[in-house]
Amino acid sequence: MKQETITYKELTLPIIRSDRKSIGIKMEADGSFTIRAPFGIPKEYLLEAVKQDYEWIEKHRALRLEQSKKSADLGDAYTEAELQELARKATEWLPGKVREWASVIGVSYKIPIKIQPMTSRWGSCSKDGNLKFNVILMEAPERVRESVVVHELCHIGVMNHSKDFYDRLYSVFPDYDECRKWLKQEGMLYIRRLS
Ligand SMILES: [Zn+2]
Structure with a gap:
């Protein structure tokens, strides 16, 4: 089965459905985002959730990027x-x-x-x-x-x-x-x- 996704602006979030009760957006260990949703809930609801959380996602994406840049800058042994x-x-x-x-x-x-x-x-x-x-x-x-x-x-x-x-x-x-x-x-x- 093809992975269901929600796309909003430049974001594409995979949908992970389970028998949970609510919609949740989660940052994964690798810094990507997924949307967790109950079985059967229509995609337009999920899109709405992504829209609502868009600012939060963007903020965390930017933070993550900054952190990984910083640790790359500091990480290597001196030449x-x-x-x-x-x-x-x-x-x-x-x-x-x-x-x-x-x-x-x-x-x-x-x-x-x-x-x-x-x-x-x-x-x-x-x-x-x-x-x-x-x-x-x-x-x-x-x-x-x-x-x-x-x-x-x-x-x-x-x-x-x-x-x-x-x-x-x-x-x-x-x-x-x-x-x-x-x-x-x-x-x-x-x-x-x-x-
Ligand atoms: Zn001393």
């Missing part, structure tokens, strides 16, 4: 060229920013600053003031990038995460927690692309 481009950006942005914040905090550090891909951290600071930053930090919004710079610089002379460390950090960077949240949530999506 060598992409990493080089990020490294170029980092080399341009980081040194000046580190200098700026070091003077705000009142610390001095060693140069050169190291920039490299890291899968488990955004930055590091050694006892003797050598700084290292994750190259994919350049994917983050500028304020988030700065929060990592400030975190590492605050470690100079305070090599732990004690209250003193955080007092120093929050005194110059009060919105640190919001930035941290971005790194944990959005940032992890970029880190994953390094593997």
